[in-house]
Amino acid sequence: xxxxxxxxxxxxxxxxxxxxxxxxxxxxxxxxxxxxxxxxxxxxxxxxxxxxxxxxxxxxxxxxxxxxxxxxxxxxxxxxxxxxxxxxxxxxxxxxxxxxxxxxxxxxxxxxxxxxxxxxxxxxxxxxxxxxxxxxxxxxxxxxxxxxxxxxxxxxxxxxxxxxxxxxxxxxxxxxxxxxxxxxxxxxxxxxxxxxxxxxxxxxxxxxxxxxxxxxxxxxxxxxxxxxxxxxxxxxxxxxxxxxxxxxxxxxxxxxxxxxxxxxxxxxxxxxxxxxxxxxxxxxxxxxxxxxxxxxxxxxxxxxxxxxxxxxxxxxxxxxxxxxxxxxxxxxxxxxxxxxxxxxxxxxxxxxxxxxxxxxxxxxxxxxxxxxxxxxxxxxxxxxxxxxxxxxxxxxxxxxxxxxxxxxxx
Amino acid sequence: xxxxxxxxxxxxxxxxxxxxxxxxxxxxxxxxxxxxxxxxxxxxxxxxxxxxxxxxxxxxxxxxxxxxxxxxxxxxxxxxxxxxxxxxxxxxxxxxxxxxxxxxxxxxxxxxxxxxxxxxxxxxxxxxxxxxxxxxxxxxxxxxxxxxxxxxxxxxxxxxxxxxxxxxxxxxxxxxxxxxxxxxxxxxxxxxxxxxxxxxxxxxxxxxxxxxxxxxxxxxxxxxxxxxxxxxxxxxxxxxxxxxxxxxxxxxxxxxxxxxxxxxxxxxxxxxxxxxxxxxxxxxxxx
Numbered sequence: 295x296x297x298x299x300x301x302x303x304x305x306x307x308x309x310x311x312x313x314x315x316x317x318x319x320x321x322x323x324x325x326x327x328x329x330x331x332x333x334x335x336x337x338x339x340x341x342x343x344x345x346x347x348x349x350x351x352x353x354x355x356x357x358x359x360x361x362x363x364x365x366x367x368x369x370x371x372x373x374x375x376x377x378x379x380x381x382x383x384x385x386x387x388x389x390x391x392x393x394x395x396x397x398x399x400x401x402x403x404x405x406x407x408x409x410x411x412x413x414x415x416x417x418x419x420x421x422x423x424x425x426x427x428x429x430x431x432x433x434x435x436x437x438x439x440x441x442x443x444x445x446x447x448x449x450x451x452x453x454x455x456x457x458x459x460x461x462x463x464x465x466x467x468x469x470x471x472x473x474x475x476x477x478x479x480x481x482x483x484x485x486x487x488x489x490x491x492x493x494x495x496x497x498x499x500x501x502x503x504x505x506x507x508x509x510x511x512x513x514x515x516x517x518x519x520x521x522x523x524x525x526x527x528x529x530x531x532x533x534x535x536x537x538x539x540x541x542x543x544x545x546x547x548x549x550x551x552x553x554x555x556x557x558x559x560x561x562x563x564x565x566x567x568x569x570x571x572x573x574x575x576x577x578x579x580x581x582x583x584x585x586x587x588x589x590x591x592x593x594x595x596x597x598x599x600x601x602x603x604x605x606x607x608x609x610x611x612x613x614x615x616x617x618x619x620x621x622x623x624x625x626x627x628x629x630x631x632x633x634x635x636x637x638x639x640x641x642x643x644x645x646x647x648x649x650x651x652x653x654x655x656x657x658x659x660x661x662x663x664x665x666x667x668x669x670x671x672x673x674x675x676x677x678x679x680x681x682x683x684x685x686x687x688x689x690x691x692x693x694x695x696x697x698x699x700x701x702x703x704x
Numbered sequence: 705x706x707x708x709x710x711x712x713x714x715x716x717x718x719x720x721x722x723x724x725x726x727x728x729x730x731x732x733x734x735x736x737x738x739x740x741x742x743x744x745x746x747x748x749x750x751x752x753x754x755x756x757x758x759x760x761x762x763x764x765x766x767x768x769x770x771x772x773x774x775x776x777x778x779x780x781x782x783x784x785x786x787x788x789x790x791x792x793x794x795x796x797x798x799x800x801x802x803x804x805x806x807x808x809x810x811x812x813x814x815x816x817x818x819x820x821x822x823x824x825x826x827x828x829x830x831x832x833x834x835x836x837x838x839x840x841x842x843x844x845x846x847x848x849x850x851x852x853x854x855x856x857x858x859x860x861x862x863x864x865x866x867x868x869x870x871x872x873x874x875x876x877x878x879x880x881x882x883x884x885x886x887x888x889x890x891x892x893x894x895x896x897x898x899x900x901x902x903x904x905x906x907x908x909x910x911x912x913x914x915x916x917x918x919x920x921x922x923x924x925x926x927x928x929x930x931x932x933x934x935x936x937x938x939x940x941x942x943x944x945x946x947x948x949x950x951x952x953x954x955x956x957x958x959x960x961x962x963x964x965x966x967x968x969x970x971x972x973x974x975x976x977x978x979x980x981x982x983x984x985x986x987x988x989x990x991x
Binding site for chain 1: 791792794795796797799885886887889890893894900901904905908939940941942943944946947953955956
């Protein structure tokens with residue numbers, strides 16, 4: 295659009311802009327630039343002005359920009375010819391899809407490294423530096439529901455200070471409080487994995503896939519909050535964290551060693567966090583104090599969203615690359631073999647769960663707690679089976695893989 | 705097959721970006737079949753002297769370095785040529801500015817006052833403005849005090865620091881006037897060094913030219929011609945080339961011309977910077 299102060303352009307008479315007494319060092323350059331941008335290469339623009347030294351500045355600016363300058367009236371009116379290659383910066387510029395993911399061709403199958411950090415849909419100048427984003431193929435990371443899940447995640451963020459009543463009473467039985475502390479110790483190290491594994495992939499995702507970057511960022515924020523509330527609960531009774539076993543950490547380490555984002559997401563979110571949703575719901579039901587029950591409920595809601603993204607991503611990947619299913623199965627088997635020599639869930643955690651579920655350490659309480667934990671494990675395995683079947687695994691195959699999942703739960 | 709000798713160019717390392725610029729040009733020339741290398745000097749005086757020792761075939765010279773090379777060549781019965789320059793090297797202008805509320809209205813009012821200039825060897829912020837004053841009957845050091853803002857001697861004013869310090873001294877009231885190139889007057893206005901409206905221009909010098917590629921006396925004309933042909937073919941709208949042109953501050957290379965150095969030639973004589981043979985005259989010139 296031509297500037298409102300310009301007269302219409304025709305061949306015989308170049309358009310004219312009057313910058314009046316606004317100096318080029320006071321913003322008038324913007325008006326001149328915009329007026330020139332509307333002209334074809336080589337076309338002329340008459341510029342009038344009367345600010346002090348505006349002519350000196352116009353001369354210096356035109357020289358630096360490569361625009362030819364001629365004075366029609368010394369110090370009062372100039373004829374500026376737009377540089378022949380002024381638009382050259384945008385020759386061969388890259389188109390980068392559309393901001394709206396629902397628009398046709400909004401998303402590329404493969405994002406170009408030279409699109410860099412540009413907003414999806416922007417025109418990117420040719421010659422922009424290539425960024426080494428390892429995750430730039432849509433099939434490697436996309437989920438059709440990523441945008442929706444991101445919106446849900448934003449709406450579901452909660453503030454630990456206000457969402458939880460930290461003044462609620464704690465268990466009076468020291469054995470029960472000790473069990474809570476051990477369980478929190480375990481949860482924290484698992485949430486550290488759930489934060490850092492996606493974080494490692496997040497930095498590798500091409501920003502063209504904005505919704506996935508945003509969702510993973512919030513997923514990391516969720517886990518950061520979980521680490522906070524589990525730590526605060528642990529400290530509420532004045533205790534220090536309990537025990538961390540080599541077997542537990544070995545299990546989590548395999549998540550860091552997963553060969554790609556899809557496999558890591560499968561092991562962490564579909565199988566691990568899916569199992570954790572069961573665990574957190576169990577704590578919501580059986581934990582001895584209101585604070586633990588509240589944080590378990592809030593964390594379970596977040597984790598369910600992470601599972602939903604993991605499922606949606608794997609569904610997308612398998613829809614375009616059905617043979618990838620074999621690699622998922624191999625990943626479960628490989629992880630199982632790698633962990634065969636470790637202890638799995640540490641006894642301290644198992645015992646803590648039993649004490650919490652039974653409400654104490656009496657024979658009757660342990661009998662009840664043990665029974666409930668066994669039921670939890672069956673429920674966890676059933677959940678894994680159901681998710682594997684949704685991903686297209688046959689019933690028997692799903693059962694076998696579900697049973698091979700780490701005894702550490704995550 | 706015998707390998708052609710590379711064309712070796714000299715450039716002055718006035719800023720770290722100089723390495724990026726000439727490494728980029730080296731790659732560009734290599735891609736186009738010209739064996740090209742460069743040598744960096746810390747100052748123009750040593751670079752020009754190297755041209756006469758046969759160390760370099762061509763030099764990216766400041767206007768003052770061009771004046772010296774030309775004088776040294778003539779004194780030796782040799783010849784150097786300005787074969788190419790940037791579009792932005794043509795028709796520059798310097799200004800003498802005072803604070804907007806200063807009582808100084810004309811050059812004559814500068815008598816007895818303090819003038820801030822750039823580095824001792826800056827054509828645009830020292831030599832040409834002092835020449836302009838001399839033509840108006842005011843001799844620096846005699847009719848008015850000259851305070852130099854001597855940043856990086858030997859760089860011939862390529863470093864913007866001297867002009868910026870002089871401008872800051874003007875606002876601080878330490879000098880009554882200062883000298884700037886036209887583009888810096890605009891740039892200092894937009895970047896806030898000299899807020900718009902805070903200064904008034906009391907004089908503009910005549911137009912003059914800036915840098916050029918100066919051949920050394922022994923340079924092979926055929927190789928130089930190839931070099932110039934490739935330079936002139938560089939296009940702003942080529943994304944491979946544009947970053948180099950942007951760093952070096954041009955839109956297009958132009959054939960060299962020597963018609964724009966008359967003001968500086970006169971200033972060099974009157975301010976006694978070089979003698980007619982290209983010898984350095986100021987005793988306090990450090991580089």
